[in-house]
Amino acid sequence: MRELYDRYSGIVYSVALRILGDTGTAEDILQDVFIKLWRSPHAFDGNRGSLAGWLAVIARNRAIDHIRQRRPETDVENLVIGIEPDMVQTADWNRALSKIRESLGSMPGIQRSAIEMAFFDGLTHTEIAEKTGERLGTIKTRIRTGLKALRKALTE
Amino acid sequence: MSTHEQFADDLSLYALGVLPDQERLVLEQHLKDCSRCRQELEELRGGMGLLAFSISGAKPPVRARERLMAAIAKEPKTRPGRAVHRTPWWRPLEWAIAASAVVVVFMLASQNGELRRQLASLQFNMAKQQVKLEQAENFVASLTSPEAEHFTLIAAKTPPQPQGKVIYSQQQGTLVLLASNMPELPPEKTYELWLIPKSGAPIPAGLFKPDRHGSAVVAKPPLPTGTEAQTFAITVEPAAGSPAPTSKPIMVGEPG
Structure with a gap:
């Protein structure tokens, strides 16, 4: 567990901190996510995705649950993250990171902000549409194509 | 109409945990039978994971590691049950009672399971009908609008x-x-x-x-x-x- 913590605590903490903006609560989420992994190590299926992605998405969902003050909704047993481990091996981490940032940078600003509002702020498509004055259908499509573009950037 | 295209946008909202309850129930039912949409969902979650990676860089304080290790040390461990010695003359009676209890529990659990299945099925059908009704209303409204x-x-x-x-x-x-x-x-x-x-x-x-x-x-x-x-x-x-x-x-x- 120490090794896993040393390897992945940075990503889990970064996600929680970005969403919550508060170091103390981000630390609580970090604790919560690793305790969950300790209690249910079999919830993560190593054949079906990367542990880093799995932990990052669980941290994101827990942090959004915290903001919305609702009980945890994520069923970790069923959470499969489609990032093959070899996409982001440690040796390739910097290259992967620069591809992800490049893909985000090449997105139209309006699309990037839509997926960031959905992911980091936990806003619904309706809330995003109200904020941006865009149509609901357009927001939905932007979020979907944006998420797919990120993943595609890493497989190319 | 392709069912997969119909659900395409909903899948990303589902992955992000913001799909309204009624649509979520319909989509979850579809996901049980559709490997293509499950694959699409995994890919969208993959995109979410990568988006999370884009902001990595912050380091948690050192005390967080110590706190976690202390918490894990306090986690309950599986304890072997203690052996209980009983007098042997009523052991057969104990087995008979246990066997009856197992039968009763099994019957209750099976009835309970059936009721739960019926309730879930009714709830699902109701939600599906409501979504269909709303979709039909919107559809008619859009086609009868002056700009159509x-x-x-x-x-x-x-x-x-x-x-x-x-x-x-x-x-x-x-x-x-x-x-x-x-x-x-x-x-x-x-x-x-x-x-x-x-x-x-x-x-x-x-x-x-x-x-x-x-x-x-x-x-x-x-x-x-x-x-x-x-x-x-x-x-x-x-x-x-x-x-x-x-x-x-x-x-x-x-x-x-």
Whole structure:
């Protein structure tokens, strides 16, 4: 567990901190996510995705649950993250990171902000549409194509 | 209409945990049986994971590691049960009671399970009906709105008996096609409706096969909103449909 913590605590903490903006609560989420992994190590299926992605998405969902003050909704047993481990091996981490940032940078600003509002702020498509004055259908499509573009950037 | 396209946008909202409850129930039911949509969901979650990676860099304080290790040390461990010695004369009675209890528990659990299944099924059907009702209301509202355009399709270079009428709302991205007198097709072929935009490639707008009277309806295929239609066309395609027309249109239509 120490090794896993040393390897992945940075990503889990970064996600929680970005969403919550508060170091103390981000630390609580970090604790919560690793305790969950300790209690249910079999919830993560190593054949079906990367542990880093799995932990990052669980941290994101827990942090959004915290903001919305609702009980945890994520069923970790069923959470499969489609990032093959070899996409982001440690040796390739910097290259992967620069591809992800490049893909985000090449997105139209309006699309990037839509997926960031959905992911980091936990806003619904309706809330995003109200904020941006865009149509609901357009927001939905932007979020979907944006998420797919990120993943595609890493497989190319 | 492709079911997968219908659920495509909902999947990303589901992955992000913001899909409203009614739609979520319908989608979860679909996911149980659809490996293609499950795969799409995994890919979208993959995108979420990568988006999370984009902001990595912050380091948790050192005390967080110590706190976690201390918490893990306090986690309960599985303890072996203590052996209990009993006098042997009533052991058979104990077994009989235990066996009866197992039977009763099994019966109760099975009844309980059945009731839960029935309740879940009723809740699911109710939610599905409600979603369908809302969709139908929105559909009718968009097609009866003043901005909805009407298109009449007639056969190209053939006698004018086959006829199709397209009602299309650009703002809502919804349409309905009512076709009549359509010739029967072999099983390996289908008709495909195309939205021909003012600029860009034809957009698939639904597959259909006429009934024995030659009539067919395409209702609310998945379309992007805001696409200005120059015309509509119908081609004959392989049974699974085509992403782009592979044959010349047999019917085309202009607004009016």
